Amino acid sequence: MVRLLPFFQSESQLITALKRGESRAQKLVYDRYSGKMMAVCVRYVANRSDAEEVMIDGFMRAYGRIAQFREEGSFEGWLRRIMVTESLMFLRRTKSWRQEIPIDELTTEPDYAWADTSLEANDLLRLVGQLPEGYRTIFNLYAVEGYSHAEIADELSISEGTSKSQLSRARNWLQANLAKLEREYGQANGTTAVR
Amino acid sequence: MDKPTEQQPLDSLFRRKLDEASVQPGADVWDRLSSRLTAAQPLPVEKPTRRLGVFWYGSAVVAAAACLWLVFVWTSPERSQVTVATTSGITQTKSSAQKSGEGQQKEQLPLANQQSDRTQLANSNINAKAKQGNSSEQANRTELQNRVRLARAEEKAVETQRVSPSSMGNEVLEKPVVAQLQTQANSQKIAEPVGQPNPIATATSKSQETINETQRTLIVQVPDIHKTRHESVMTSEENNLAHTASVESKETKLSRAFRQIKRIKEGEVFAKVDNARGDDDESGLFDRLVRSGRAKDNTTKQQK
Incomplete structure (x- = not known):
C-alpha cells in the first residue's frame, strides 16, 4: 500500500482514478478499506466465507458505480453503505433474518464501563455474531448504523x-x-467486576 | 437517516467499538475480486460506441460517394444522352455509336446510320422480348409500334430541319447528298420482298453484320416486326417525296412570279416576245395598247 500511495495524494485523486477504471486504484481501495468492510459484513453475515463473498460483491458494486459517487460525503461512508446493502441482500436471499428465537428475560444488567475498557471490538463482534440473525440485523441497523x-x-x-x-x-x-462475560472475567481474575 | 431517539448505553458501546472494528479478509479474497474484475473488464459501453462510430463513418463515406457520383453524372457531357436514352431507344443507339468512336462519320451520314441503328435497336428489342414467350408478344408489338411512331416523328423532324428554307446555306447544299443516300438505303430496303426468309439482315448496313447468329434467327421468327419496319420505311420515303414535291412546287411558283415581275419591268422584251407570239396572245397587252394608240393617231391624222 505504501508503494502505491505516492500515485494518489488525496482521496479525490484516488476516486478519479477509480472512475477511469485503473486497477492500481482498485487495489489501493481494497487494501485501505477491506478490513473495515469485512467487519461490517461479518456483523451481518456471521459465516466468514459468506461475509467474504458479500464483501467481494460490495467492492464489485462500488467499482461499477463509482461514477454515481458525488464526493459530497466520505468515500468510506458510501462504501460502508454499499456493504450494508449487499449484506441485507444476502440475508434477504437466505431469508434467515426472519427467524425468531425466544430469549429469556433480562435478569441482571452488565457493567458498561467495564465492558468499554476490558472488551475489544473483536469480543463485541463475536458477541454480535452469536445473536440470531433476525435480531442481529435489526440491532446492527438501529444501534450501529443509525437506522430508524x-x-x-x-x-x-x-x-x-x-x-x-x-x-x-x-x-x-x-x-x-455481557453480564455473563463479566462474571467469567471476574472468576478468571479472582475478583468481581465493580458496578 | 434519522437518529434513534432512544440512545441506550449498550447501543453506544457497540457503536463506538464496532465502528473502528477491522477484520482482515482471507489472502485469496483480492485474487477472487481481481479475477471477477478482469472478467468484467471488457466494458460493454466501448464496443457499441466503436461499432456506432464505424457505422456512422461508413454511412458518411457511402453518402459522400453517392453525392460525388450524382455530381459527376449531373455535370458530365454524356448526361443528356443518358437521360434521353430513358425516353427514346433511338437516341440511346446514337449515343452508343458516338461512344464507340465513330463520331463524326456518323454525323455526316446520320439518316443512313439511323436506319441501321434503328434496325439494330428493333432487333435487340425483339431478341429481348422474344425470350419472354408468346404471352407477351402482343404487348411487344404495341410497344414496337409506338417506337416506330416515335422514330417516324423524329425522322420527320430531322428532315424538316434539313430541308426547311430557313436553314439556307451549307445545310441546303448538303440536302441532295443526304436525300440521295437515304433514297439509296431505302431503295434497297423497298426493293426487297416482304416474304423473304431473312429480310432484315439483308437490308441492314455493314454495322449489322456484327450481330450474332442467335439474334438473326430470333428476328426471323417475328415477321410482323419486319412489316412494321418496312411500312415505316415506306411512309418515311413517301413523306420525303411529298416534302421534296412541295418544296419544288413552292420554288416554281416563286420563280414564275419573279419571271412575271421581270417581264413587266422589261416591257420591250415582253412586247417583242408578244409580237412573236401573235395578237391572240393575251399576255401582250402592252403591245396592244401601243398599237391601238398608234392606230388612233393615224386615224386622227387621216381625218385632219
Whole structure:
C-alpha cells in the first residue's frame, strides 16, 4: 500500500482514478478499506466465507458505480453503505433474518464501563455474531448504523413493531451475555467486576 | 437517516467499538475480486460506441460517394444522352455509336446510320422480348409500334430541319447528298420482298453484320416486326417525296412570279416576245395598247 500511495495524494485523486477504471486504484481501495468492510459484513453475515463473498460483491458494486459517487460525503461512508446493502441482500436471499428465537428475560444488567475498557471490538463482534440473525440485523441497523425503525421496516419489509420488539430482544440477549462475560472475567481474575 | 431517539448505553458501546472494528479478509479474497474484475473488464459501453462510430463513418463515406457520383453524372457531357436514352431507344443507339468512336462519320451520314441503328435497336428489342414467350408478344408489338411512331416523328423532324428554307446555306447544299443516300438505303430496303426468309439482315448496313447468329434467327421468327419496319420505311420515303414535291412546287411558283415581275419591268422584251407570239396572245397587252394608240393617231391624222 505504501508503494502505491505516492500515485494518489488525496482521496479525490484516488476516486478519479477509480472512475477511469485503473486497477492500481482498485487495489489501493481494497487494501485501505477491506478490513473495515469485512467487519461490517461479518456483523451481518456471521459465516466468514459468506461475509467474504458479500464483501467481494460490495467492492464489485462500488467499482461499477463509482461514477454515481458525488464526493459530497466520505468515500468510506458510501462504501460502508454499499456493504450494508449487499449484506441485507444476502440475508434477504437466505431469508434467515426472519427467524425468531425466544430469549429469556433480562435478569441482571452488565457493567458498561467495564465492558468499554476490558472488551475489544473483536469480543463485541463475536458477541454480535452469536445473536440470531433476525435480531442481529435489526440491532446492527438501529444501534450501529443509525437506522430508524421506519427505515428498518422499509428495508426488511417488516412492520415497525416487529423491528422494535426484535431490537428489544436483541438488547436483552446482549446484556445477558455481557453480564455473563463479566462474571467469567471476574472468576478468571479472582475478583468481581465493580458496578 | 434519522437518529434513534432512544440512545441506550449498550447501543453506544457497540457503536463506538464496532465502528473502528477491522477484520482482515482471507489472502485469496483480492485474487477472487481481481479475477471477477478482469472478467468484467471488457466494458460493454466501448464496443457499441466503436461499432456506432464505424457505422456512422461508413454511412458518411457511402453518402459522400453517392453525392460525388450524382455530381459527376449531373455535370458530365454524356448526361443528356443518358437521360434521353430513358425516353427514346433511338437516341440511346446514337449515343452508343458516338461512344464507340465513330463520331463524326456518323454525323455526316446520320439518316443512313439511323436506319441501321434503328434496325439494330428493333432487333435487340425483339431478341429481348422474344425470350419472354408468346404471352407477351402482343404487348411487344404495341410497344414496337409506338417506337416506330416515335422514330417516324423524329425522322420527320430531322428532315424538316434539313430541308426547311430557313436553314439556307451549307445545310441546303448538303440536302441532295443526304436525300440521295437515304433514297439509296431505302431503295434497297423497298426493293426487297416482304416474304423473304431473312429480310432484315439483308437490308441492314455493314454495322449489322456484327450481330450474332442467335439474334438473326430470333428476328426471323417475328415477321410482323419486319412489316412494321418496312411500312415505316415506306411512309418515311413517301413523306420525303411529298416534302421534296412541295418544296419544288413552292420554288416554281416563286420563280414564275419573279419571271412575271421581270417581264413587266422589261416591257420591250415582253412586247417583242408578244409580237412573236401573235395578237391572240393575251399576255401582250402592252403591245396592244401601243398599237391601238398608234392606230388612233393615224386615224386622227387621216381625218385632219
